[in-house]
Amino acid sequence: MDQQVKENGNCSGRVVEGPTNPMVTPLLTDLYQFTMAYAYWKANKHHERAVFDLYFRKNPFGGEYTVFAGLEECIRLIANFKFTEDEISFIRESLPGSCEDGFFNYLRGLDCSEVEVYSIAEGSVVFPKVPLLRIEGPIAVAQLLETPLVNLVNYASLVATNAARHRFVAGKSKMLLEFGLRRAQGPDGGISASKYCYLGGFDATSNVAAGRLFGIPLRGTHSHAFVSSYMSPDEITDKSLRSADGSSSCEDLVSLAQTWLSKIQWSSSLRGIFGETNQSELAAFTSYALAFPISFLALVDTYDVMRSGIPNFCAVALALNDLGYKAVGIRLDSGDLAYLSCEARKFFRAIEKEFGVPGFGKMSITASNDLNEETLDALNKQGHEVDAYGIGTYLVTCYAQAALGCVFKLVEINNQPRIKLSEDVSKVSIPCKKRSYRLYGREGYPLVDIMTGENEPSPKVGERILCRHPFNESKRAYVVPQQVEELLKCYWPGSSDKPREDLPPLKDIRDRCIKQLERMRPDHMRRLNPTPYKVSVSAKLYDFIHFLWLNEAPVGELQ
Amino acid sequence: MDQQVKENGNCSGRVVEGPTNPMVTPLLTDLYQFTMAYAYWKANKHHERAVFDLYFRKNPFGGEYTVFAGLEECIRLIANFKFTEDEISFIRESLPGSCEDGFFNYLRGLDCSEVEVYSIAEGSVVFPKVPLLRIEGPIAVAQLLETPLVNLVNYASLVATNAARHRFVAGKSKMLLEFGLRRAQGPDGGISASKYCYLGGFDATSNVAAGRLFGIPLRGTHSHAFVSSYMSPDEITDKSLRSADGSSSCEDLVSLAQTWLSKIQWSSSLRGIFGETNQSELAAFTSYALAFPISFLALVDTYDVMRSGIPNFCAVALALNDLGYKAVGIRLDSGDLAYLSCEARKFFRAIEKEFGVPGFGKMSITASNDLNEETLDALNKQGHEVDAYGIGTYLVTCYAQAALGCVFKLVEINNQPRIKLSEDVSKVSIPCKKRSYRLYGREGYPLVDIMTGENEPSPKVGERILCRHPFNESKRAYVVPQQVEELLKCYWPGSSDKPREDLPPLKDIRDRCIKQLERMRPDHMRRLNPTPYKVSVSAKLYDFIHFLWLNEAPVGELQ
Structure with missing residues (x-):
């Protein structure tokens, strides 16, 4: 790692190491992120400040919960995001010859010092539509991050959830061993599986490389x-x-x-x-x-x-x-x-x-x-x-559902909220730079997650608040929270002076995951016909979503 | 890469580069390979010459064919297989403190110079039970290779097969673009997917890193x-x-x-x-x-x-x-x-x-x-x-079947054939160091693959040969081959003086794959109710399998 990258990885006085897998570089992205970056640059639009939400639409495995994982690797990428000259040459070769030199100079100076990343804590129990990460920054940079961030969160969260589900069925007293390396989808399919299965509640792995990289107990x-x-x-x-x-x-x-x-x-x-x-x-x-x-x-x-x-x-x-x-x-x-x-x-x-x-x-x-x-x-x-289970293929390849559909959607640009429409309501995005909160009830269970506009007052303990389904007008409920937890914390402040959350060790993330799973109301967790956990928006955000939707959607004409 | 590794990668005067993913090291294996290696070493059995077959038992996706991929990465690992001092220290920490120093000295000198690797050409159409690779070498070394080799072949072959199946349905004239990076199982799940989907007949990828590593055309x-x-x-x-x-x-x-x-x-x-x-x-x-x-x-x-x-x-x-x-x-x-x-x-x-x-x-x-x-x-x-399809999630995660069940079975040790029994006949291994051949018929189609003992005469063009189902005595057929192709070639001669096959460039492997797929009889390839391709053993090998089986299986007693 050269000096430049080290300095770049340094933020708030703490150095963030590079990604665990050296193949995770700024080139690990889709070509269209570069063509878009060029088009933005050419239109002098690349500096415009955009806000993207990274979220998923449906819990995997027929369940009603998901374990969020992959954040540390995302921050490692962001902290060390810098193109080498060789990489820039390759991008130049891959774009039409008509692309101007200025763009490659721009890439040369590009890093994530202007990007702010807010995230739910890794190892949290999470739900559809609620942003796992919120990325704010120059639109060209934020777009370049889309593919690797989605890649790093998708499988990590999927396999951690799968591990948590296996733990749930096996029971707390059993020893769970991850034996999946040989059947995993590629070498770091195996290494990631070992890491995130441990995070999701497994006790040990057979994978020696993962044991060394992450300090996971080894068995075999x-x-x-x-x-x-x-x-x-x-x-x-x-x-x-x-x-x-x-x-x-x-x-x-x-x-x-x-x-x-x-x-x-x-x-x-x-x-x-x-x-x-x-x-x-x-x-x-x-x-x-x-x-x-x-x-x-x-x-x-x-x-x-x-x-x-x-x-x-x-x-x-x-x-x-x-x-x-x-x-x-x-x-x-x-x-x-x-x-x-x-x-x-x-x-x-x-x-x-x-x-x-x-x-x-x-x-x-x-x-x-x-x-x-x-x-x-x-x-x-x-x-x-x-007494103990050794689980491989079905666990690490997530055989029952091999992908989690994480997406990365533009919700605001230049302080203007944006919405992505779709004929399929479940695919309509929730616009605006948002805050989100988990509201807890009298018995200590989480009751509902609620998203609000960035500048709305936060829900308060003991104060009644209306929680609305984002798209179904008849679904709404008043809640008097006994505890309010703000979900998005700052993990990468960019050039702002916000305090930065620490990246905890894997063992702590695992503990958090186990505690959060235990705190859920049991009917959300059962394997058969689990009750969906409620995800809502504030009344104000609800109204705004539907105003924007009507504004953007073309009016049909029946013929 | 240090000098020692470079020398190690050199065989027959040609240097083989290290694995594409630097995370593929000799530690990328199951702990039990090290505990076994120690037990072998302790029993002074580690030098015993063993033969292992790497094969799968069932074609994926409900089909009747599989595309073999991953060989080059296997050879890159083997050619550069060498423990660093740090790795040896970690293995020492991971084993009981009672393990003797001599073992770690043994690991220090260990490489694959005594290992011979025979393989079917990468990009070939292959079938269940026929060895894809045959690994011969000191048993302790061969066992250490089991996990990474199976890992490197499993997903590579699965996703290449998936790509070939998508090509088959799309038709030759359509452009097929792999867009799966964001949904792949981890970063090199994405990179491997791009490589092996191209091998299986895709035209391009959106994955810039894969474009750079493998010269795959980029789109987006x-x-x-x-x-x-x-x-x-x-x-x-x-x-x-x-x-x-x-x-x-x-x-x-x-x-x-x-x-x-x-x-x-x-x-x-x-x-x-x-x-x-x-x-x-x-x-x-x-x-x-x-x-x-x-x-x-x-x-x-x-x-x-x-x-x-x-x-x-x-x-x-x-x-x-x-x-x-x-x-x-x-x-x-x-x-x-x-x-x-x-x-x-x-x-x-x-x-x-x-x-x-x-x-x-x-x-x-x-x-x-x-x-x-x-x-x-x-x-x-x-x-x-x-005109063109961009295919992501279902392709790269192999959603329809997320794993290929490759296995690595001991078939001979010290020139003694070994069999692995199972109550499930499909899981019984085919013993002996074997040769295998593809026999072609009059119309140019492959008719049957046949395995024989190492020292049996090879099938000859125009000469009638009896091909027997390995486990079903009533299934057998005479074949007069019009062409005979020996399947296993030497890709790593170890210390023998056998000539070594070249590792062809990806483009050539892709061409081979496309040609082989086109040469198959159409009824093996169709999506609905395809005809199984026949896999057989020689009469002599058949008799020997069943002699060994009876010899090893305990006689039951009905009570």
């Missing part, structure tokens, strides 16, 4: 290939293991495990459940235990869960127990997870009882294999003994 | 916000435009356009179609034409397509025509695209006739707005006049 043990790669216990050359307290040593963990295996096989309570187990699997488990005696967790479904995997695992776990080590548990990656987890639990409890090993019955059971909201829900309904 | 003009940002024609200060040949100049393009607007309004064939058009829209179009007189293309649906956008566009296009410039056309981004494109075409033709402007009727019509395979198909059925 071994795969089927590890098990298949062993042929027999004879392969293991160094079979010795020191006891956990270092006081003694076992010369042959393989034999010890084999001894335990036959004890299990002939124990009164487990007799007949299995016959000969797969010996290459036993070899793999023993080898893994020799490498990780303090954290032994085995994948038990390579051959047959109940007839091979579980008995082999228990034999190795009991051998470790003899040496003072406590095995962690098993992972199931196929089959009927509800049934198998219950059978495994019974087996573990029988071992605890039969051999007097306290805690063995509580051995952790992790389930994976194409899990999603529906399968978690089905597991809950069937009854299961799973 | 202006947005609704551009139109809304103008209030009236008075805003335009410099209204002059020189004629195309430089011989004359128009002092006021705004007035010229307004004159044309009233001519259109009162022309005999167009009278009554529209009344007063939106003047701020006319201002925006004129301003855009002043900036880009040689490439004027206008988005016409900000206010009302037929009553404002089209007449305004035509007025500006006719003004440009007076100065010797030829406008490019319009974009429609809402409403009934079939109907509006036909109405627009009629309007353009009427103008051509009325004002004697040759070619005006052929003005290009681009359609966008949440297009996908289904909407393209519906447009075709309704009849339309669209």
